[in-house]
Amino acid sequence: MNTEPGLAPAGLPVERELPDQVGVLVLGGGMAGAAALLAAAEAGQFAVLLEKTEAFGGSTVRSAGLSAFAGTEEQAHQGIEDSVELLRRDLIAVGGGVSDPALVDLYCANQLDTYRWLKRQGVQYGHIHAASGQSAPRSHPCDTTAALRALFTSAGTLGARLVTNARARRLVRQDARVVGVEVERNGELTQVRADAVVVATGGFSRDRKMLQRYAPQMRDALLAGGPGSSGDGLLMAWQLGAGVVDLPYVKGTYGHYFEEHPDEDGTGILAVYKGAIAVNAAGQRFVDESVPYKAIGDASLAQPGAWTWQVFDAKVMQQSDDEVPIYDFANRERAGMLQVAGTVGELAARLGTEPGVLEATVAAYNHRIDSGEPDPLGRAHLSGGVGTRVPVDTPPFYAHPSGTVVLATYCGLTVDPSMRVLDVFGEPIERLYAAGEVVGGFHGAGYMTGTSIGKAAIFGRVAGTAAAHEKSDLSW
Ligand SMILES: Cc1cc2nc3c(=O)[nH]c(=O)nc-3n(C[C@H](O)[C@H](O)[C@H](O)COP(=O)(O)OP(=O)(O)OC[C@H]3O[C@@H](n4cnc5c(N)ncnc54)[C@H](O)[C@@H]3O)c2cc1C
Known part of the structure; x- marks a missing residue:
């Protein structure tokens, strides 16, 4: 679980004053902004990044830090067979036929190169795991705070600069071109002129009003994400006529426990993918636990009280991995976030489920595994098409209270493969990138684990490079 408040500016190339005029102006200090800044600086531009809060990192530093790459050294080291073609097929399948194939191609064409570029800056990846939507294990964990520090430091050596507490309020347009940004700093509004602007302000996972308007299905969901995830970039670009896609597909993530830990902003756990079953307040299963955690999240939101439990045994606990937050069960136990009991009956009593129901649920689940009967909810695997079901039969037994949380919003501005923002008619808004x-x-209609940070790095780099090639021919 990552409760990082953000990456403090100390030691980074931070500017005290706002510059008047820059080459590439990047809005937002998460992974997308950091990648765009460095790419623009590498292309020889004077690049400046504005961050509205006092620390960098946004949702990026609160995340589980998993990036989806295929064909890496870490995968080879673990003997994992994967390929760009398999990644592409998975992305198209997860996107449910709605994702933009040009953007999926862009991700696939640039992912390995961007992974190597990140590693050259000093980003390090740990043990690779399989996760939602992946037919080969390809979730590459990294310390996102260290990763951002590395990118900002590299950008700084090339002359790029960062400014904190600088909130972009409006894009400034002149003769159909974006020529800068109106910025609020210390209560004052100032204009910063730029040859090109890259909007990298994140989503709106923390804005209840925007979620109510555009994703009402998330009414009962918990909210997380960086404190700056309030949809500013969407609003600024909409004002200039930008298009938007995938709004109907905002989904929450299963496995979070906020009720008694309201300050917890990190990831939940997904014991379901190691063998746990998910049960509702009555003690009944309600979903095939191997489906993507967004789909489990939807099913959980539909249960009474929008609240459910992941129930598992000692065999699952033994697989606890403190390097991977979603599988870090042991630290959850230490933090007092699990109910523990010697028998399923005792566990049921602790959870307050209806008498006998949880016991019957577990007995029926185990019996079907032992007898080889199909699962009535369709579960054949542990996660996706990987692993086989295991009985919940080895004490002690555990239960983790689990809600659904909006971590990221996935939908957003229409862009072309150079990351130019397109208006509602599909025409580029000149000199505006995102x-x-x-x-x-x-993402389209679904989400593969690791593709949000992956998308931020890969598309951020593309945007920064493309923005850097805009000619500085404006007459201001
Ligand atoms: C708990 C959690 C776990 C997650 N785990 C994963 C994972 O393992 N893998 C994965 O792929 N994705 C994961 N995600 C999603 C992923 O972290 C984000 O989608 C991704 O990091 C977004 O990067 P970004 O750079 O676009 O935005 P952010 O990292 O959110 O950065 C945007 C920045 O812009 C700033 N900003 C906003 N408005 C303005 C403005 N007007 N002016 C200036 N600055 C502004 C914000 O303050 C913020 O610092 C997770 C998210 C959460 C919350």
Whole structure:
């Protein structure tokens, strides 16, 4: 679980004053902004990044830090067979036929190169795991705070600069071109002129009003994400006529426990993918636990009280991995976030489920595994098509209270493969680029684990490079 408040500016190339005029102006200090800044600086531009809060990192530093790449050294080291073609097929399948194939191609064409580029800056990846939507294990964990520090430091050596507490309020347009940004700093509004602007302001996972308006299905969901995830970039670009896609597909993530830990902003756990069953307040299963955690999230939101439990045994607990937050069960137990009991009956009593129901649920689940009968909810695997079901039969037994939380919004601005923002008619808004969570079209109707940070890095780099090639021929 990552409760990082953000990446403090100390030691980074932070500017005290706002510059008047820059080459590439990047809005937002998460992974997309950091990648765009470095790419623009590498292309020889004077690049400046504005961050509205006092620390960098947004949702990026609160995340589980998993990036989806295929064909990496870490995968080879673990003997994992994967390929760009398999990644592409998975992305198209997960996107449910709605994702933009040009953006999926862009991700696939640039992912390995961007992974190597990140590693050259000093980003390090740990043990690779399979996760939602992946037919080969390809979730590459990294320390996102260290990763951003590395990118900002590299950008700084190339002359790029960062400014904190600088909130972009409006895009400034002149003769159909975006020529800068109106910025609020210390209560004052100032204009910063730029040859090109990259919007990398993240999504709107923390804005209840925007969620109510555009994703009402998330009414009972918990909210997380960086404190700056309030949809500013969407609003600024909409004002200039930008298009938006994938709004109907905002989904929450299963496995979070906020009720008694309201400050917890990190990831939940997904014991279901190691063998747990998910039960509702009555003690009944309600979903095939191997489906993507967004789909479990939807099913959980539909249960009474929008609240359910992941129930598992000692065999699952033994697989606890403190390097992977979603599988870090042991630290959850230490933090007092699990109910523990010697028998399923005792566990049921602790959870307050209806007498005998949880016991019957577990007995029926175990019996079907032992007898080889199909699962009535369709569960054949642990996660996706990987692993086989295991009985819940080895004490002690555990239960983790689990809600659904909006971590990211996935939908967003329409862009072309150079990350130019397109208006509602599909025409580029001149000199306006976007990257990261603020961009739509790539995920389509579903989400593969690791593709949000992956998208931020890959598309951020594309945006920064493309923005850097805008000619500085404006007459201001
Ligand atoms: C708990 C959690 C776990 C997650 N785990 C994963 C994971 O393992 N893998 C994965 O792929 N994705 C994960 N995600 C999603 C992922 O972290 C984000 O989608 C991704 O990091 C977004 O990057 P970004 O750079 O686009 O936005 P952010 O990292 O949110 O950065 C945007 C920045 O812009 C700033 N900003 C906003 N408005 C303005 C403005 N007007 N002016 C200036 N600055 C502004 C914000 O303050 C913020 O710092 C997770 C998210 C959460 C919350």
